[in-house]
Amino acid sequence: MKKVAFHNLGCKVNSYELDGILQMFQNRGYEIVDFAQKADVYVINTCTVTNTADQKSRQMISRARANNPEAVVVAAGCYVQSDPDAAVANAAVDIAVGNNHKSEIVDIVEEYINACRSGTPCDKTLGGRTVSDLGGKCRYEDFTITAFAGHTRAFMKIQDGCNQFCSYCAIPYVRGRTRSRSIADISEEAKRLAGSGYKEIVLTGIHLSSYGLDGAYNSYADKGRTNTALIDAVAACDVPGIERIRLGSLEPRLVTAEFMEELSKCGKVCPHFHLSLQSGSDTVLARMRRNYTTAEYEEKTALIRSFFPHPAITTDVIVGFPQESEKEFNETRQFLEKTDLYECHVFKYSRRKGTAADRMSGQISSAVKAERSGILINDSNRRKRAFAEYYIGRSVEVLTEDTEVIRGRTYTVGYTPEYVRVAIPETPPGQIMQILCFDKGCDTIIGEYC
Numbered sequence: 001m002k003k004v005a006f007h008n009l010g011c012k013v014n015s016y017e018l019d020g021i022l023q024m025f026q027n028r029g030y031e032i033v034d035f036a037q038k039a040d041v042y043v044i045n046t047c048t049v050t051n052t053a054d055q056k057s058r059q060m061i062s063r064a065r066a067n068n069p070e071a072v073v074v075a076a077g078c079y080v081q082s083d084p085d086a087a088v089a090n091a092a093v094d095i096a097v098g099n100n101h102k103s104e105i106v107d108i109v110e111e112y113i114n115a116c117r118s119g120t121p122c123d124k125t126l127g128g129r130t131v132s133d134l135g136g137k138c139r140y141e142d143f144t145i146t147a148f149a150g151h152t153r154a155f156m157k158i159q160d161g162c163n164q165f166c167s168y169c170a171i172p173y174v175r176g177r178t179r180s181r182s183i184a185d186i187s188e189e190a191k192r193l194a195g196s197g198y199k200e201i202v203l204t205g206i207h208l209s210s211y212g213l214d215g216a217y218n219s220y221a222d223k224g225r226t227n228t229a230l231i232d233a234v235a236a237c238d239v240p241g242i243e244r245i246r247l248g249s250l251e252p253r254l255v256t257a258e259f260m261e262e263l264s265k266c267g268k269v270c271p272h273f274h275l276s277l278q279s280g281s282d283t284v285l286a287r288m289r290r291n292y293t294t295a296e297y298e299e300k301t302a303l304i305r306s307f308f309p310h311p312a313i314t315t316d317v318i319v320g321f322p323q324e325s326e327k328e329f330n331e332t333r334q335f336l337e338k339t340d341l342y343e344c345h346v347f348k349y350s351r352r353k354g355t356a357a358d359r360m361s362g363q364i365s366s367a368v369k370a371e372r373s374g375i376l377i378n379d380s381n382r383r384k385r386a387f388a389e390y391y392i393g394r395s396v397e398v399l400t401e402d403t404e405v406i407r408g409r410t411y412t413v414g415y416t417p418e419y420v421r422v423a424i425p426e427t428p429p430g431q432i433m434q435i436l437c438f439d440k441g442c443d444t445i446i447g448e449y450c
Contacts, residue, residue: 004030005039005067007060010047012204012248014077016157017102018045020143021076024106035064041072041109045102046079048174050350054079058090065092072109076102081174099160099175100141140179146192152401152414152430153246154198158186158233159205163213166278167289167356168321168349171206178210180229187236194241199432200270200399201237204248227254231262238268243432244399244417246270249316252277252292255300260307270417271311273304278318280335281328287360288321294335301339310390312342312418317376320349320369323362329372336379342387342418344380346373388420388445391437395450398422398435406441413444422447 004025008018021043022032033039042064046057057079064073076097080087087096095112097105140160148154161178162171190201205211212229237245245268252275263269275297279285282293304311317332336344348369351358400414404423411423414433422445424435435447 001029001031002041003033003037003039004041004043005033005035005037005064006043006045007035007064008045009053009056009060010045010049010078011206012155012202013157013160013206014045014047016145016155016204017077017143018043019148019155020145021045021102021105022149023143023145023147024103028106028110035060036067038068039071040068041074042067043074043076043105046075046077048078048082048170048352050347050352052350054082061090061092072113074105074109076105078171078174082170100138103141103143138176138179140181142181142185145189146196152198152399153200153202154193154196155202155204156186156189156193156237157181157204159208159211161210162207163210164207164291165289167287167360168318168352170352170355173354175206177214178207179214180211181233183232183236186233187239190237190239190242194239197241197430199242199430200244200246201242202246202248203233203237207251208248209251209254227259230254231259234263234266234269238266242268244268244270246272246417246419247274249274249276251275252297252300255303257303260303264307270419271308272314272417272419273308273311274314274316275300275304277315279321279324279328280317280332281324282331284321284324284328284332287323287357288318289356294331298335298339301341310418312387312420313339314343314345314419315341316345316347318347318349319372319376320364322349322357322360322364324349324364324372333376333379336376336383340383341380343384344376346376346380348373385440385443389440391416391420391422391445392440393437395434395436396420396422396447398424398433398447400424400427400429400431400433402429404444406444406446411444411446420445424448 006018006022008015044060047053061075072094073092074095075087075093080096081098084096087093095108158181161176163178165172211233234245277297278288278290280294301313396416398414398416400412402413403410404413406423410426412427413423415421422435424447434450436450437445437447439446
């Protein structure tokens, strides 16, 4: 039996797609082994969102070759899509597969292996068909998934691509234009996942707010109307056995009173909303081409809180964007305090070739980026602790996931609907338990059975 190993870099969409690839190899009779082990085939699902992601992608490709010099090494995904010539030129890469061809990887690998065995010269790009131009309209690439390795929550990709073209972002170039999964496919996968014992589904996409807007440009924002298609996608996951539906990252302009009212009616939508921000300074937002203001963003956080009591609102922020002054950075810091978000994921701006921001003057030094990042991370950690401590003395639902040693004792760790981390006495993973929170242990709330 041939052995195959995998490594994923990047976002939840990448993780979902790699789980789909893993199951395809399993269905062909391959044995799945750890990436550190000797395998016949290595698949590295790459990322290109930052320079660091590019570097890590190259490192993992080299590590695969070092693990077994005779193996077939497949580099797939966004790093490959961004620079296919460099991927093919890498001596450690045998096969380069861009986005929208990941569902073909098993066939591509076996065609390559068979060609090599027959003495035919092994063309890395197999005629060039594995990296396509995603600049125009392209299909939504489907995967059939019934289980996720090591997860008690199920991720479901329902959308791909992006039409936004923010000035700092390369993703529209490597993922293509927005395209959506059919409601019928979403419903069928939700039923399969429920049948596999999953109780929570996390809906994700490259630009989830554009679900159902294939061929349009932000029409829900332009016309001020609810994205009813995304509501329909949520409803398609409301099947017996699924007790929680969690949404991935949302754009502020998607959040309308009508949208929030429909979500609140479902009864299974988690009160955890990742509302993309990127900067708390209006002048920086304008340079980023984010298409909203801080006043609009603040209005949306208030709207969410009017429909969901004590919701967890999380966000992303980029520090050190070109020309970001000390004044603009402090505006961001003050805005985050004002809106009192549960958690802020802080990223240092990374130049991406081909983007408008890469050509801007006033690039910020690494030292300044690091200093500003540290300040916002410390602020975020303080707010996160305060949010979590609200639940001490309260009863919460926890979906159990894995085990962890805290203060010398082994606990099962899981998450509330708000995505607050809670440790409880050891119990099997994948269960939803009613828990009384009573103490704070490190970054986790300690609880006991009610």
